[in-house]
Amino acid sequence: GAGVSQSPSNKVTEKGKDVELRCDPISGHTALYWYRQSLGQGLEFLIYFQGNSAPDKSGLPSDRFSAERTGGSVSTLTIQRTQQEDSAVYLCASSLGGLAGGETQYFGPGTRLLVL
Amino acid sequence: DQQVKQNSPSLSVQEGRISILNCDYTNSMFDYFLWYKKYPAEGPTFLISISSIKDKNEDGRFTVFLNKSAKHLSLHIVPSQPGDSAVYFCAASANTGNQFYFGTGTSLTVIP
Numbered sequence: 001g002a003g004v005s006q007s008p009s010n011k012v013t014e015k016g017k018d019v020e021l022r023c024d025p026i027s028g029h030t031a032l033y034w035y036r037q038s039l040g041q042g043l044e045f046l047i048y049f050q051g052n053s054a055p056d057k058s059g060l061p062s063d064r065f066s067a068e069r070t071g072g073s074v075s076t077l078t079i080q081r082t083q084q085e086d087s088a089v090y091l092c093a094s095s096l097g098g099l100a101g102g103e104t105q106y107f108g109p110g111t112r113l114l115v116l
Numbered sequence: 117d118q119q120v121k122q123n124s125p126s127l128s129v130q131e132g133r134i135s136i137l138n139c140d141y142t143n144s145m146f147d148y149f150l151w152y153k154k155y156p157a158e159g160p161t162f163l164i165s166i167s168s169i170k171d172k173n174e175d176g177r178f179t180v181f182l183n184k185s186a187k188h189l190s191l192h193i194v195p196s197q198p199g200d201s202a203v204y205f206c207a208a209s210a211n212t213g214n215q216f217y218f219g220t221g222t223s224l225t226v227i228p
Contacts, residue, residue: 004159033215042120043160043205043218056214091159104150105216107159 002026004108006092012114013082021077021111025094032075033095033105034067038088046090049075082115089113119143120208122219130227135193137222139206142187146208150216151180151191154203163204164191196226 005024013019025032034046045059049069060066064082069075079086089110095103121140129135137151147168152160166173166180166189173180179192193200203223207216 035218040220042118042122042220043207043216045215045217048214050214059215093159104162104165107152107161109157109159 004092004094004106006090006108006111008111009109010112010114012116014116015084016081018078018080019082019113021079021090021092021113023075023077023092023094023108025073025075025092026106027073029094029096029106030072031095031097031103031105032069033093034075034077035091035093036088037091037110038085043091046077079113082113084115087113087115117142118220119146119217120206120219122204122206122222124222125220126223126225128225128227129196131198132195135191135196135200135224135226137191137193137204137206137224139189139191139219140187141189141208141217143208143210143217144187145210145212146217147211148209149180149182149189150207151178152205152207152218153200154205154221160205193224196224198226198228200224201226 007022030051032049035043047067048056064080067077091110093105093107095105097103150165151163154160182189203221205221207218209216
């Protein structure tokens, strides 16, 4: 079956522009996560969606970052007024249930964002 | 603050020998741990997990050991194969939380 897909695979933008990153999770997975991996860093948690519950936004680095998940499926991560330090690989993952059940996360290939 | 640490950024091992990747954590509430493997230009893929009720979990050539008192886990790969060359991330979570905390990764190179 299809895995987690992300688009675009690469995005180059100018400082100050807004970008939208898309994630299509595995069908039936109720949990969806966004992570960021900057050069030389580990994976940094950004936001977590679980079913119809309010998302856990505790990892979002600033109010320029927002995410939504429509219909419990596709998610969009939006970065407004991009800065050069936003350059990173943005990874989306989904799991069948939440972490309390020890569910394995399945990752997409990532979107490589470069802010010039 | 980095709650999960992988202090070795890289490791080289001869094919057929054992690879040992280490991970330390600081949060005593962590009770579930995973290892992910990542090839260039791909997302991480799940490799093996362990819960805090165990101290060892084995899956084929891969074994994860957990030492709760030392807040340390390790991944053993034996025998190592060239296809194992990748970046390995350890991750930890607490059953009270919504997120995994990842280490910075160890790049393993298995030399043929």
